[in-house]
Amino acid sequence: MTTLNIALVGNPNCGKTALFNLLTGSRQKVANYAGATVERKEGWFTTPAGRGVRLLDLPGAYSLNATSPDEAVTRDVCAGTYRGEAAPDLLVCVADATNLRLHLRFVLEMRALGRPVVLALNMIDAATRNGMEIDLPRLQAETGMPVIPTVGIKRDGARALLAQLDGTPPPVPTPLPPGTDLHAMVRQILADCVTHTTPLSDRVEERLDRWVLHPVWGPVILVVLLFLMFQAVFAWAQPLMDAIDAGMGLLGQQVGRLLPAGALRSLIVDGVIAGAGSVVTFLPQILILFAWILVLEESGYLPRAAFLLDRLMSFAGLSGRSFIPLLSSFACAVPGIMATRTIQNPRDRLITILIAPLMTCSARLPVYTLLIGAFVPHRTVLGFMNLQGLVLFGLYAAGIVSAVLVALVLRWRNADRREATLLMELPAYRLPNPRDIALGLWERARIFLVRVGTTIVSLTVLLWGLSSFPPPPAGATGPAIDWSLAGRIGHLMLPLFAPLGFNWQICVALIPGLAAREVAVGALATVYSLGSGTDTDQAAAQLGQMLPTHWSLATALSLLAWYVYAPQCVATLAVIRRETTSWRVVAVTAGYLFGLAYLAAFLTYHIVRAL
């Protein structure tokens, strides 16, 4: 039997992705559509009768009359005109049974395509709970396509759909006469097929929204949620991070004992384990942050947060829609910039992309944590606040304030004076489905670990090589690294960075930081452990205690200020290039971030020294 090509289509928030995850499990591939910056999700499964199916999860769309790049992809793939995509053999149109008035209109649009269509009436369980009775045979007759009830969040919720795929293929529906009033038709279908036994105002959404969208309680709830989120990232992750850190230290010691002293031991222990280990430690923080964002997204809360913050964002010339990408940027600017695809206004989208790198991403945390721990005294100020926490908060705030200022400048410079739009659905609240969260987290963890395993390890090894060779000549005095290539590069960069108070070791660490900011910590560990000539596997762990003897407070604070802007992240610049298809935007981003970083570090260094 040949493989069946199926496309899942439907409105945003119809539960399409949950159904996709249910059908395909972890046999998924996420990429981009050829020539577009739209995420392409494909998966595979086998029906009970043994038929192979290739399932494409198309971007959610309200209409075939596209208003965004996502909707244009959906339109073209459904029509079979997208270059490089096989025309689907069957469209499975997913509609939320509790929101048929909106979703049925799009379902009816499908009839014009001339392809077999099946209507998956999703979340049928929620409809029953909401007191809705739906006459399925009648709905099937009036929509002109097979109607199959599904529950995307239940283990066997797609059984009827699978049975349909194994049965006789559905016919191509007859197109509606041109000029049909789809809204009127939907109204008629609903009147014929759906009976309500519970009034609308008693629904969960209505009761919850009275609090969540309340002008006073809404913002209070939002602040509490964000506070809990940051608390979780910084406090709850600590035991896990300590455990990984200890495990890596132990691993270094054990491996160090097994290998004979020499270049190989130095490479494995100083290069690979010390370098990668210092980065893997941050996995718990990154996962906790992503878990929060995924839960807030799945539950339907994020668009409400965007609603509450729209006014605030409009002061910076943006809309509430920018809130979600910017919040994700606290985890990492790469998914944040990718999330700007939901912003329809091109100007708002561009500004959001440009300021996303100013949100303090989790990769900067290793640097912040290390420097704050080493240089800021652990003491209480104003009776209840921790000075270290306060400095960390200040660094986050500096990023946000800079982002607002940059956004205002960009908006003022931009000639596009078109109206900013918000128009956004506030979807039904949903209990986040553990499987969907787990799949999302697994994807994140995989990306992170692959990065550690490839880019970061190879960079640390390269850096180790640069720092170890050539070896110092016989009879040389001073640390060996002074004689190495890295030392020479660091010395060459020094004239540019000396005004910021940076020494050549920092300059060396800035180079691999280009690939991934968090590598700077591993790089400092490598540079100092090789330079100190002490028991090397201990050096990485002792970096925090060692730095104050090498750097002044002004240097440390200057490096912190540098990292608020930290232009050196190739991954961010690459994703900006991919999302905007413009090298100019990449150059503007890198240029302004470098300028601000230099200025801020310069000012910090000289002000602290003067005090």
Place this chain on the structure above:
Amino acid sequence: MRLSDLPRGADAIIDSVNDTASNDPVARRLRELGFVPGEPVRIIATAPLGGDPMAVRIGFTRFALRRTEADRVTVHIAENPA
């Protein structure tokens, strides 16, 4: 009256959606989302700091829209609130 003139909790019926320019994408999208004559709407919330944007329930769906977007929709107060 316009949708943007309604206070929180008000129920109304849509009269029309008007383009502010020719082929206005916002007006077109509003119509596709179900803002069509005869449809009942309710203002379920207004945002902090000046009541802009507003959250509107139409049918089973809730939408957030800015006042400039809601300006395009003319309504009359419903006599028998849904």
